[in-house]
Amino acid sequence: MAARGWRRAAAIAAARPGPGRAPGVGPASEPAPEAAAPAAASVYVHWPYCRKRCSYCNFNTYLVPAVDEAAVRACLVQETHTLLQLSQVKSITSVFFGGGTPSLASPGTIAAVLEAVAGAAHLPAGAEVTLEANPSSTTTQRLAGFKAAGINRLSIGVQSLDDAELRLLGREHTATEAQAAVEAARGLFPGRTSIDLIFGLPRQSLGAWTQRLEAALGLCDDHISLYQLTLERGTALAAQVLGGALPVPPQDLLADMYQAARTTLVAAGFRHYEVSNFARKGALSTHNLSYWRAEQYIGVGPGAHGRFVPRGEGGCSREARVQVLEPIAWMRAVQSRGHGTGKRVMLSPLEQLEEVLALGLRTDEGIPPERWGRFSPHLSLEAVFGAPGQALQQQGWMVLDDGGLRCTARGLAVLDALLPDLLCQLQRAWAAAAPGPAPGPGRKDPGAVSGCGPAEGS
Amino acid sequence: MALAGRTAMWWARLRSPCPCAAPLCLPPWLLAGPAACERLYSSPGKEKLDMSTYPVENIRNFSIIAHVDHGKSTLADRLLEITGTIAKTAHNKQVLDKLQVERERGITVKAQSASLFYSHEGVNYLLNLIDTPGHVDFSYEVSRSLSACQGVILVVDANEIDLKHADPERVEKQIEKLFDIPIDECVRISAKQGTNVEKVLQKIIEKIPPPQCNTADPLKALVFDSTFDHYRGVIANIALFGGEIQKGHRIVSAHTKKRYEVNEVGILTPNEQSTHKLYAGQVGYVIAGMKEVTEAQIGDTLFLHKQPVEPLPGFKSAKPMVFAGMYPVDQTEYNNLKSALEKLTLNDSSVTIHRDSSLALGAGWRLGFLGLLHMEVFNQRLEQEYNMSVILTAPTVPYKAILSSAKLIKEHGKAEITIINPAQFPDKISVSEYLEPTVLGTIVTPQEYIGKIIVLCQDRRAVQKDMLYIDEHRVMLKYLFPLNEIVLDFYDALKSLSSGYASFDYEDAGYQAADLIKMDILLNGNPVEELATIIHSDKAYATGKRLCERLKDAIPRQLFEIAIQAAIGKRIIARETLKAYRKNVVAKCYGGDITRRMKLLKRQAEGKKLMRKIGNVEVPRDAFIRVLKREPDK
Numbered sequence A: 001m002a003a004r005g006w007r008r009a010a011a012i013a014a015a016r017p018g019p020g021r022a023p024g025v026g027p028a029s030e031p032a033p034e035a036a037a038p039a040a041a042s043v044y045v046h047w048p049y050c051r052k053r054c055s056y057c058n059f060n061t062y063l064v065p066a067v068d069e070a071a072v073r074a075c076l077v078q079e080t081h082t083l084l085q086l087s088q089v090k091s092i093t094s095v096f097f098g099g100g101t102p103s104l105a106s107p108g109t110i111a112a113v114l115e116a117v118a119g120a121a122h123l124p125a126g127a128e129v130t131l132e133a134n135p136s137s138t139t140t141q142r143l144a145g146f147k148a149a150g151i152n153r154l155s156i157g158v159q160s161l162d163d164a165e166l167r168l169l170g171r172e173h174t175a176t177e178a179q180a181a182v183e184a185a186r187g188l189f190p191g192r193t194s195i196d197l198i199f200g201l202p203r204q205s206l207g208a209w210t211q212r213l214e215a216a217l218g219l220c221d222d223h224i225s226l227y228q229l230t231l232e233r234g235t236a237l238a239a240q241v242l243g244g245a246l247p248v249p250p251q252d253l254l255a256d257m258y259q260a261a262r263t264t265l266v267a268a269g270f271r272h273y274e275v276s277n278f279a280r281k282g283a284l285s286t287h288n289l290s291y292w293r294a295e296q297y298i299g300v301g302p303g304a305h306g307r308f309v310p311r312g313e314g315g316c317s318r319e320a321r322v323q324v325l326e327p328i329a330w331m332r333a334v335q336s337r338g339h340g341t342g343k344r345v346m347l348s349p350l351e352q353l354e355e356v357l358a359l360g361l362r363t364d365e366g367i368p369p370e371r372w373g374r375f376s377p378h379l380s381l382e383a384v385f386g387a388p389g390q391a392l393q394q395q396g397w398m399v400l401d402d403g404g405l406r407c408t409a410r411g412l413a414v415l416d417a418l419l420p421d422l423l424c425q426l427q428r429a430w431a432a433a434a435p436g437p438a439p440g441p442g443r444k445d446p447g448a449v450s451g452c453g454p455a456e457g458s
Numbered sequence B: 001m002a003l004a005g006r007t008a009m010w011w012a013r014l015r016s017p018c019p020c021a022a023p024l025c026l027p028p029w030l031l032a033g034p035a036a037c038e039r040l041y042s043s044p045g046k047e048k049l050d051m052s053t054y055p056v057e058n059i060r061n062f063s064i065i066a067h068v069d070h071g072k073s074t075l076a077d078r079l080l081e082i083t084g085t086i087a088k089t090a091h092n093k094q095v096l097d098k099l100q101v102e103r104e105r106g107i108t109v110k111a112q113s114a115s116l117f118y119s120h121e122g123v124n125y126l127l128n129l130i131d132t133p134g135h136v137d138f139s140y141e142v143s144r145s146l147s148a149c150q151g152v153i154l155v156v157d158a159n160e161i162d163l164k165h166a167d168p169e170r171v172e173k174q175i176e177k178l179f180d181i182p183i184d185e186c187v188r189i190s191a192k193q194g195t196n197v198e199k200v201l202q203k204i205i206e207k208i209p210p211p212q213c214n215t216a217d218p219l220k221a222l223v224f225d226s227t228f229d230h231y232r233g234v235i236a237n238i239a240l241f242g243g244e245i246q247k248g249h250r251i252v253s254a255h256t257k258k259r260y261e262v263n264e265v266g267i268l269t270p271n272e273q274s275t276h277k278l279y280a281g282q283v284g285y286v287i288a289g290m291k292e293v294t295e296a297q298i299g300d301t302l303f304l305h306k307q308p309v310e311p312l313p314g315f316k317s318a319k320p321m322v323f324a325g326m327y328p329v330d331q332t333e334y335n336n337l338k339s340a341l342e343k344l345t346l347n348d349s350s351v352t353i354h355r356d357s358s359l360a361l362g363a364g365w366r367l368g369f370l371g372l373l374h375m376e377v378f379n380q381r382l383e384q385e386y387n388m389s390v391i392l393t394a395p396t397v398p399y400k401a402i403l404s405s406a407k408l409i410k411e412h413g414k415a416e417i418t419i420i421n422p423a424q425f426p427d428k429i430s431v432s433e434y435l436e437p438t439v440l441g442t443i444v445t446p447q448e449y450i451g452k453i454i455v456l457c458q459d460r461r462a463v464q465k466d467m468l469y470i471d472e473h474r475v476m477l478k479y480l481f482p483l484n485e486i487v488l489d490f491y492d493a494l495k496s497l498s499s500g501y502a503s504f505d506y507e508d509a510g511y512q513a514a515d516l517i518k519m520d521i522l523l524n525g526n527p528v529e530e531l532a533t534i535i536h537s538d539k540a541y542a543t544g545k546r547l548c549e550r551l552k553d554a555i556p557r558q559l560f561e562i563a564i565q566a567a568i569g570k571r572i573i574a575r576e577t578l579k580a581y582r583k584n585v586v587a588k589c590y591g592g593d594i595t596r597r598m599k600l601l602k603r604q605a606e607g608k609k610l611m612r613k614i615g616n617v618e619v620p621r622d623a624f625i626r627v628l629k630r631e632p633d634k
Helices: A002-015 A069-087 A107-120 A140-149 A163-168 A175-188 A206-219 A236-242 A251-267 A286-292 A327-337 A349-360 A369-375 A381-385 A409-413 A415-433 B072-082 B100-105 B136-146 B168-179 B197-207 B331-347 B372-386 B406-412 B447-459 B490-497 B537-554 B591-610 B623-628
Strands: A040-047 A091-099 A128-133 A153-159 A193-199 A223-228 A271-274 A277-279 A297-300 A305-308 A319-323 A341-346 A398-401 A404-407 B008-014 B059-066 B112-120 B123-131 B151-157 B186-189 B220-229 B233-242 B244-246 B250-253 B259-261 B264-268 B272-275 B277-279 B283-287 B301-304 B322-328 B352-358 B362-369 B390-392 B399-403 B416-419 B431-446 B463-469 B474-482 B503-513 B516-523 B533-536 B562-568 B571-578 B612-614 B617-619
Touching: A040 A069, A040 A286, A040 A305, A069 A107, A069 A297, A069 A327, A091 A107, A091 A286, A107 A140, A128 A140, A128 A286, A140 A175, A153 A175, A163 A175, A175 A193, A175 A206, A193 A206, A193 A251, A206 A251, A223 A251, A251 A271, A251 A409, A271 A286, A286 A349, A297 A319, A297 B591, A305 B591, A319 B591, A327 A341, A349 A369, A349 A415, A349 B591, A369 A404, A381 A398, A381 A404, A381 A415, A404 A409, A409 A415, A415 B591, B059 B072, B059 B197, B072 B112, B072 B123, B072 B151, B072 B197, B112 B197, B112 B264, B112 B283, B123 B197, B151 B168, B151 B197, B168 B186, B186 B197, B233 B244, B233 B277, B264 B277, B322 B331, B322 B352, B322 B372, B331 B362, B331 B372, B362 B372, B372 B390, B399 B406, B431 B447, B447 B463, B447 B474, B447 B490, B474 B503, B490 B503, B516 B537, B533 B537, B537 B562, B537 B571, B537 B623
Parallel strands: A040 A091, A040 A297, A091 A128, A128 A153, A153 A193, A193 A223, B059 B123, B059 B151
Antiparallel strands: A223 A277, A271 A277, A297 A305, A305 A319, A319 A341, A398 A404, B008 B151, B008 B186, B112 B123, B220 B233, B220 B301, B233 B283, B244 B277, B250 B259, B250 B301, B264 B272, B264 B283, B322 B362, B322 B390, B352 B362, B399 B416, B399 B431, B431 B474, B431 B503, B463 B474, B516 B533, B516 B562, B562 B571, B612 B617
């Protein structure tokens, strides 16, 4: 069976020393334009359950007394199969199990989904397969089980290495448990263990943050994600801050924390390859890069998002798709229709380009001209952003050269303040390049490709 | 504020007959027979009403007077329900307030009329309710409406802050003392719950006299309001002080001497309902081919061609108190805005309008308003009814300067000039004296707020003229205010510090000499034309500092540092610094975050297009007006 074969090969690849990756799927090089390569996509699988809700989290997660895992597994497998068929994707570049707390799922469930992926498309043996894990559900034994199921990369939600901070965040684990989990993970997934840390907690000082960071540096492997705490509406933590029980962290302090972290990690040999992500020895996350590079991705599970062309039903436009949010409703949909897509929106060429811009600029590589050209064959980066005296470039926020358009380090920290202007510029250039009457059959968008063109590969 | 459970008290009283009404006239009709007593309005739109079944003695024209938020519109809703004018449903809220802005703000801006039919002791009455606005800015609308009435209902909220403290006995005593209205003429009602509202109708019939006039006389109709309809032209609201009017009549305006042919007459219920005729004593509308509202001058008298009458005294025209510049956000919108302004001023003749232009803002207008609320309401109506977004400059009052420079005097053709635009403020060197407009303000307040109110008035450079205890609890204060000190937010401040109890009214009190200067606000060295203001020199430092501080809160941080300065000439008198962003990027942006993220970014990109750019600084369009509105606690 193809799927079994994949697991064996994957196990061999994982056993290779260092960050073993199959050639051609490594993140360092962008894949060949989809027109030439076989249609490829990454797969995101959402496990919606948690044992406890963290005080800062507003994700689509659910706390239930007992999860009917067999039913959820069957639906995940079914939906994976259906959506891969629908996308007609031939090759899968990466798989990511997120949540929720997917490390609460049994290794058997993970294995079943991976087998469904490998059964419906080519999943190269070295393809990155990541599992998000909480330190409280990651004993060595469980981790070994996940590894046997096909997981070859772990992303551990450490969040902090201070017990008081962990309590404020509503985490289930202690700093010691987090440490033990990371060590166990590194033993099983050497070079392929990532940790998440949160900074900018109410009352956290710059000194406390640099201390945590130093401790994390002593513990970590080759990938770290540093997230500034976002006070999401409706969370317990946001309510405490809004109610005045906790102070709002000052803007300038947050900037200092970010700057300090960047300096520390770069000095330790890490590449700051995305706003919140750092890697050394080439251990970038292939899967997450696929979002920022505006590649195709297929979302499986309750509330999962996808961006792909549903070629299986004759579609030739990229769609933004969202699965039904609530797990029970999602399962009912999967059981009756084979998938639980709750919303699908066709993205116009301009909308696709807007995503290319907003996401690509989050990375240090920015937007290379080849990628831009794939989405906008007739309106170049220079045509849109290259106007002489372009203020953002003059002021040192952006660079536009042969390598494409990207942020400077200074610009990256204020990207969200730059983007509205850049989007306005894009919209203006787009409108100017496509003059004439209202949209109709006669009108040709500068980026529009007639029929099922190469924009999304075939 | 909710009206729930409010115990309100009412009285209806006789008012001296309208001074402009003809002397006693005998009703030409006999009491109509039973058949004529049927309500003929029950088939709206189709059959025209025969208004001759309502002889003058069966007519009552009245208005309701109350303070803002004392529940006048709620009472009007109940009266309309009880008389069957509108169906009784839970949705009847502010039925007479037709404008969106009125409903949103819970205020009445535009006076409305409604004819109610009510049977009392076997007689059918026609009761014409003329609703009036409550805010001091709109007092001219009130005086207009009253001229069409023979009596009024005064609504007094007998509620104390807390519902448990409703104290009708005390309020009755106050009313007796203040207005000489006997306690037994008060009706205690709750309009919210409908309690005793029927009794109000009976009192109206018993206590308010019918209009005194005669259908046999020549036509004499007072224009007390007008509106503009895109299809039918001007609709003039009229009160007949004599004669009758019907389709085909040729009428003349006493004011313009222009002749018109009547196309339609009718009553308001509260929507227009055409009738065969209108007769002496009745209130309704006339459509007669007038193309502009200015043709239906408020206060004008209409009479029949070749049957001229002595015109009614009319009204003083509304006098603008506040001026502000209005400019299109984008100059390409100039013509659209022009047409919107023309249409809106058709329905609001109290707004004055002059073309104006500015270096920074391009071509626009300088508008005169009755007050700040009037200005805000006008602006809101532009947005809501005409979908226009505009730049509005800081409001200013009409200052004067006595010029000393011979050159300037020659230029203006006179020594005394009126300044309604800070950009035209003449330099001190060429001026012998600046003058500011003043008003005599009357405040009535429960005594416990006197201390705070005196401090407020002193802070506004007001001079006390009088102080009188009306009863053991209430005080009436009279102050001479510089007008600019009250136009912005004095009313709000007063209401706020007196928990809504203090009332305020004012009248013109001429000009006084004042030490005035022009203050500019600069953003990174570039003047913000919207915020240039003429102020008293004693207030410059404090005002400049406050404006800078508030601008700092109103302008979002940007990619560079922003210096916010107040300047008099070249001298900087206040400065705030808005630091640059150092970090502004969302931490997490993966598959599920992207849609949400893009939506937000695109909304921000759209917002950028509407931002006002001053130099390189982007300012949200509502920032300036927010900055200008003072808060009493600041």
